[in-house]
Amino acid sequence: MVKIGNIELGSFPLLLAPMEDVSDPPFRAVCKANGADLMYTEFISSEGLIRDAAKSVQKLDIFEYERPIGIQLFGSSIETMASCAEIATKAGPDLIDINYGCPVKQVACRGAGAALLQDIPKMVAMTKAVVDATHLPVTVKTRLGWDDSTKNIEDVAERLQDIGIQALTIHGRTRVQMYKGAADWELISKVKNNPRIKIPIFGNGDIDSPEKAKEYRDRYEVDGIMIGRASIGYPWIFNEIKHYLATGEHLAPPTLQQRLQVCLDHLDFSIRWKGNHGGIVEMRRHYANYFRGMDHFKPFRTRLVTTYEFEEIKGILNEIAAHYAGEPLHA
Incomplete structure (x- = not known):
């Protein structure tokens, strides 16, 4: 111990x-x-x-x-x-x-x-x-x-x-x-x-x-x-x-839905802690990492880092889920 x-x-x-x-x-x-x-x-x-x-x-x-x-x-x-x-x-x-x-x-x-x-x-x-x-x-x-x-x-x-x-x-x-x-x-x-x-x-x-x-x-x-x-x-x-x-074995990597949900949870807490503007701006540094390795993700990321509205970000995340064959988010 x-x-x-x-x-x-x-x-x-x-x-x-x-x-x-x-x-x-x-x-x-x-x-x-x-x-x-x-x-x-x-x-x-x-x-x-x-x-x-x-x-x-x-x-x-x-x-x-x-x-x-x-x-x-x-x-x-x-x-x-x-x-x-x-x-x-x-x-x-x-x-x-x-x-x-x-x-x-x-x-x-x-x-x-x-x-x-x-x-x-x-x-x-x-x-x-x-x-x-x-x-x-x-x-x-x-x-x-x-x-x-x-x-x-x-x-x-x-x-x-x-x-x-x-x-x-x-x-x-x-x-x-x-x-x-x-x-x-x-x-x-x-x-x-x-x-x-x-x-x-x-x-x-x-x-x-x-x-x-x-x-x-x-x-x-x-x-x-x-x-x-x-x-x-x-x-x-x-x-x-x-x-x-x-x-000695590997856990299955997170699914897209798990990535999206944790990203949304992170964003939600960020807004509650720093306020709408501060929380949204602080979160921008994390999107590329949450979705690292996903093909043709740049247009989604560009939209995520240029909006100041939580509901709009949530909508973009749901678009990502649909585009990459995931399920809608629940928050």
């Missing part, structure tokens, strides 16, 4: 990665319904939260069905991160996660996210401040290092464990790599198999099929896997991996 503090996650948990502008409550809802064991909010700017910025505050929204759920924070100021840990704790999550892995310039060039990989003493001090500011378990998501010459994750893991984190997720790339090239799981495995390491170690990077999940579990002996990009438009990947690990 893998545990983070007193949170039981099963024998080999599958985690939904925190993804900016993706892993909001509507997206988390469809992933939870399809087998995600632990989820995180989109990362929340500590500076924005301190300023009470509406976007940052809204990201604190969590729901009972999501549990266990973690709130992920990022920032460059130790004092601000500690204060935000207190604010996030009051929102009632099951744990607090710190982002030391985001590679994008808007974050890293401001001294946050993966930038802390260049200043390990500050990373350790910031983590300790967050641990001290909350009674909840604190976890960390990071990368192998800043670049190929500073792959310091083995030392980082020991130091973060020593000051109190209760799980570590490692993305198998450096900051310089961004999302290019293959993720290196060998270093993740070294961290996991370090006899000093007692906390759960989760691997992240390039898991996009049940076969790869099994291969990486067996080869690298991690405690669980975090899945990000492969879940966008395909939340079924969690249950597909679980079924394959348990039986």
Whole structure:
């Protein structure tokens, strides 16, 4: 049984990665319904939260069905991160996660996210401040290092464990790599198999099929896997991996009707959470992924991303069902 503090996650948990502008409550809802064991909010700017910025505050929204759920924070100021840990704790999550892995310039060039990989003493001090500011378990998501010459994750893991984190997720790339090239799981495995390491170690990077999940579990002996990009438009990947690990067999892929229904459910929740305009606009990034691989889909997608009316979108989805020999939607 893998545990983070007193949170039981099963024998080999599958985690939904925190993804900016993706892993909001509507997206988390469809992933939870399809087998995600632990989820995180989109990362929340500590500076924005301190300023009470509406976007940052809204990201604190969590729901009972999501549990266990973690709130992920990022920032460059130790004092601000500690204060935000207190604010996030009051929102009632099951744990607090710190982002030391985001590679994008808007974050890293401001001294946050993966930038802390260049200043390990500050990373350790910031983590300790967050641990001290909350009674909840604190976890960390990071990368192998800043670049190929500073792959310091083995030392980082020991130091973060020593000051109190209760799980570590490692993305198998450096900051310089961004999302290019293959993720290196060998270093993740070294961290996991370090006899000093007692906390759960989760691997992240390039898991996009049940076969790869099994291969990486067996080869690298991690405690669980975090899945990000492969879940966008395909939340079924969690249950597909679980079924394959348990039986060695593949679940049947989702039917067109299942794709359409989950897409509609996602849209409906998005509108309820962000309002008609915001919900519809946010959903546009997901259509191409929900219907990936369907021939001659572009005209439908163009219509889906240019309308602002829920009933019109529902009508287009029903047209897709009819065009591809599906059944009408029910909502």
